[in-house]
Amino acid sequence: MKLVGYIRVSTSRQVEDGFGLAVQEKLIRAWCRQQGHTLGRAVFRDEGYSGTLHAPDRPALADALSEVEDGQAAGIVVGRLDRLARRLVTQEAILAQVWKNNGRVFTADQGEILQDDPEEPMRTAMRQMMGVFSELEHSMIVARLRAGRKEKAVQGGYAYGAPPYGWQAVAGELVEQPAEQGGLARARELRAAGASLREICRRLEAEQFPPRRSDRWHPEAVRRMLQHEAPYTLRPRTI
Template sequence: MNIARSMGGATDVHLTDEGRVAVHQLKNLQKDRAARLRHTMDAFLRWLFAAAGDQAPINPALYLTTPGSFFAGAEISGSELHQAFAHLAQHDIIEIFDTEPGSVAITAEGVSCALSGASVQDHTNQPRPGDSITFNIGYIRVSTDRQVEDGFGLAVQEKTVRTWCRQHGHTLGRAVYRDEGYSGTLPAPERPALADALSEVEDGQAAGIVVGRLDRLARRLVTQEAILAQVWKNNGRVFTADQGEILQDDPEDPMRTALRQMMGVFSELEHSMIVARLRAGRTEKAVQGGYAYGAPPYGWQAVAGELVEQPVEQVGLARARELRAAGASLREICRRLEAERFPPRRSDRWHPEAVRRMLQHETPYTLRPRTT
């Protein structure tokens, strides 16, 4: 807001454009029922822990006199407070007593939640010892050759995965795993994000993996079957947004296996045809004298058909080689590059496999001297 004082001493106050936007956002937030309920549960639990952390019963109406009973400038209603009570009691965070007036007490679970600093929602979503894991993790991928394949890029894939989970009652337990610039023909250990996702299933941290399409897991039949077998071996499940669950083999239904593997064969065929077209295009481009070998490796860029050094990446590349020569492991190089602010090209963090690829060749193929 702007504050101005007139010649007569009167003060004029009016909203700026930014202030009007903020007021509009507050009004919209006031109408967000889910956000209001989350705030009410969190604020009430903090108040209850501060006022009666010894687990003694207390009149919850006292909470309505505190600043926490307001959200985005609007007062929390009695019905919203009772809805929050029901949720908290359901998860054994508070105990409700049928007294006059009514009273509630924080439980040992509620004390644990308050001390953890986590929101009520995050606390109740955590798996407990002996609980069955009910959430899945998402996986998305685009290849090195085509960063956006048939309009099915990373952003579209993630939206597809999240929408399918929401519509079918599945919960994504954490951020979606992303392999950006990795071919679907690569086995799982050579795709960092997929390897991490499979480890979550193996360790019992997730019930399964959700992908937009089966070809996001693999573009080669043998790779597809190996990944599925690894998930199923660890009692995990695989879902695709276009088919639902990919069911395990059933001796009584051999057609199930045949149809799945047929899909893998056609996916592999499609990939081979794409590679053939790209190879033909690169050959023609090379004949014309341009750079024709796909995405330039880290440290290099294609400019006007010529491969030239990328200065910032060259410094990072030199640093990685220096660390490797000193005996650092690939994971240690990842940590050092991130700490020293050398960003990877296609991801938000370095992966050991990406570092291995980067160090694999001293110079790009097209810059090496030809042998006769």
């Protein structure tokens, strides 16, 4: 069976915990070999995207689901179900979308996630229970991060998560990142001239302005980048 692979990490913490993108891809490829399936394209990857986001807000997931919808793949495979979603309502919406398009969903640790069957209500209950615990785990992680940020802010440090494109945190302060500032300025220039988000992606890649966490630009990443003006309090970078 021809499948499309999807992998995701939202933070560097997942890399440190041993379930980064490379590990997920290795698991997916090994599982496909063992089960006799093939991957139609390079595995789609969302780096720096929360599992609470719906499919349209995750560029790689949207692309992977389009492969199923267009009939280019018979289904989607992930390392674990929580790579697909970290919120129950999001999980169920993504599964429903795949099944609506006659696709199938597999995980490397469980095998196929079977569709709901009125004759087997426990199947649905167990899947949704897993989604609830995944959502709870995510909420607890967020709570710990907020507590850590509050403590860091009390001590006078930068406490706002990953800096947006164009900036970096240095010694607890936010400073401009020169290489990324060039890409940011070019994107704003193109947008002001009326370019679409997809056109900006193509131009940034052609002019060799690399994205921060991926091998190519996505419209959603450009949109988020353009939303940020000079954030927080900046100090000039000293050379």
